[in-house]
Amino acid sequence: MTNTALTALREPAFPDAVITEAIRWTEQNGPLDDAQALRLAASRTADAHEGITQRALLLGERIGLQPELARARQWAPWVLLGLAALIVIAGLGLAGNVVGGGERHINVIVALASLLGLHALTLLMWLLGLLLPLGSVNTASLGWIWLSLTARVAGGKRGQAPVLVRAATGLLSRAKLLPWAFGLVSHGIWSLSFTVVLAAMLFALAFRSYTLSWETTILDPEFFVRAVQALGWAPAKLGFPVPDAATVMAATPATPGAAGQRTWALWLTGCIAVYGLLPRLLLVLLSAAVLRSRRKALQPEWQEPYYRKLAARFTALAPASIVDADPGRLRGAMPASLPASQLHDTLFVIGFELPPDMPWPPAGLPAEFAAHAQRIDGSAPARRALLDQLAQARPRTVMVVCHAVSSPDRGTERFLREVLMHCGECRLWLAGAPDAGATQRWLDWLRDTGLERITASDRPDIAP
Structure with missing residues (x-):
C-alpha cells in the first residue's frame, strides 16, 4: 500500500x-x-x-x-x-x-x-x-x-x-x-x-x-x-x-x-x-x-503574470533569428493574445527605436493613449522593463510607434511578438511616412512575418 x-x-x-x-x-x-x-x-x-x-x-x-x-x-x-x-x-x-x-x-x-x-x-x-x-x-x-x-x-x-x-x-x-x-x-x-x-x-x-x-x-x-x-x-x-x-x-x-x-x-x-x-x-x-x-x-499555470513575465525575459535573451523577408523564409506563427477576461481597460503607446530628434509624445496622439505613453531605445534592459510593466498591466490595446522610414528587422518582429503576448490588441503607427510606398513596405513585412493581425497605418487614428 x-x-x-x-x-x-x-x-x-x-x-x-x-x-x-x-x-x-x-x-x-x-x-x-x-x-x-x-x-x-x-x-x-x-x-x-x-x-x-x-x-x-x-x-x-x-x-x-x-x-x-x-x-x-x-x-x-x-x-x-x-x-x-x-x-x-x-x-x-x-x-x-x-x-x-x-x-x-x-x-x-x-x-x-x-x-x-x-x-x-x-x-x-x-x-x-x-x-x-x-x-x-x-x-x-x-x-x-x-x-x-x-x-x-x-x-x-x-x-x-x-x-x-x-x-x-x-x-x-x-x-x-x-x-x-x-x-x-x-x-x-x-x-x-x-x-x-x-x-x-x-x-x-x-x-x-x-x-x-x-x-x-x-x-x-x-x-x-x-x-x-x-x-x-x-x-x-x-x-x-x-x-x-x-x-x-x-x-x-x-x-x-x-x-x-x-x-x-x-x-x-x-x-x-x-x-x-x-x-x-x-x-x-x-x-x-x-x-x-x-x-x-500537474503543471504550473503558465498564464499567470509571474510566468508570463519570465517568459518575456527568456524571449529577450533568445538568440536573434533572421526575420528579413526573403524567398526562402518560413512564415512565423501569430502569437496568441491574452483572453478578454484577463484584460484591463487601459491603453498603452510605445515609441520603439525612434530617431533622437523625433519629438515625444508625437503630435496627433489620441487623448486616450496619452496616460501611458513612453519610448524605449530597443535595448534588452529597456525591453525587459517594459514587458514586465505590460505583464502586470495587461492592457486592452497597445499602439507601437515606429519610424516609417526605417527598415523593419528581426528586432522589431521579436518586440512585437512579445508585446502581443501581454495585451489584447497591438496596433502599429508608422510615424513620419514620406509616401504610401513606405507604409506598404511595412504592411508587406507584417504579412510575410505572420503578423498581419497587427493593424498598421501612417496615422494615429486607427479604427478599432
Whole structure:
C-alpha cells in the first residue's frame, strides 16, 4: 500500500513542477538574484516553459529546495508506515473492545456503530471535500496529516518545508487532484485497518464462544428487525447470511442460549466487510486511477503574470533569428493574445527605436493613449522593463510607434511578438511616412512575418 500511495505522485515532472512553484512562492517576498541562472537556463533550451523550470531548478539548488524535497521523499514511506501502524493499533483496540469482554457478550448494534462510526464520518468528509471546495475538510484527512508530518520530519522547524507543501498542494488543487491524492493515502490506511480488524474478529469468533444480542430501552423491537434486514441486504449479495425476524427477536439478553449465534456473527462480519473494507478498497483503486489519468495536469499555470513575465525575459535573451523577408523564409506563427477576461481597460503607446530628434509624445496622439505613453531605445534592459510593466498591466490595446522610414528587422518582429503576448490588441503607427510606398513596405513585412493581425497605418487614428 505504501508504494501504491506514492507512485502516482512520483512522475519525473512532478518534483520539477513543485520546485518551480516553490520558487514562485519564495519570490513573493522579493525577487531572487537570477541573472546567472537565467542566462544558463536560456543557453540550455529555447522553450520558455522549459527555461523557467531550469531557472527554478538552479535557484532551488542554491537555496536548498531539492535536498529537502529529496529528504521528504525518503521519509514519506516511513511516516506513512508509522501512521498506518497507529491506525491499525487503534483498530485492534476497537476490535478488542468488541470481542475481548470478560463476559463474552457482544451487542451487535453497538459493535457495528463503534467499528463503522468514525469510518463513516471521515468518508463523508472526504466526499464533501470532493464535491465542494472546502479546504478545512481536506486538511482534516489522514492524507494531510501524512503530508504535514513528512514535511516536519524532513525539514525540521527552519527548513523549506512550508513553501514546498504550499507548492505541492497548489499544483494538486489546480489540477483538481488534491482530494484524490489525500484520499489515496486515507483510503489505503483505512483498508489496512479494516483488514486487520476483520482478521482479529474472525480469529476470536472462530476459537472462542460469544453471545451476540441487541438491547434497547425505548426503541420498538420491530425497529431492530427492519434495521438488521436493511443492513444485511448488501452483504447477502456476497453470500453472508441475514438473521430472519425470529432470530432477531430471539437475540436478547434474556435468552442467552438462543440459536442463530453463528448467523449473527457472520452478519456482523459481513456488514464490516461490505460497509467498511470494500468501499475503502474500491476508493483506493479509483483514486489511483484518477491520479494516473490526470497526472499531466500537474503543471504550473503558465498564464499567470509571474510566468508570463519570465517568459518575456527568456524571449529577450533568445538568440536573434533572421526575420528579413526573403524567398526562402518560413512564415512565423501569430502569437496568441491574452483572453478578454484577463484584460484591463487601459491603453498603452510605445515609441520603439525612434530617431533622437523625433519629438515625444508625437503630435496627433489620441487623448486616450496619452496616460501611458513612453519610448524605449530597443535595448534588452529597456525591453525587459517594459514587458514586465505590460505583464502586470495587461492592457486592452497597445499602439507601437515606429519610424516609417526605417527598415523593419528581426528586432522589431521579436518586440512585437512579445508585446502581443501581454495585451489584447497591438496596433502599429508608422510615424513620419514620406509616401504610401513606405507604409506598404511595412504592411508587406507584417504579412510575410505572420503578423498581419497587427493593424498598421501612417496615422494615429486607427479604427478599432
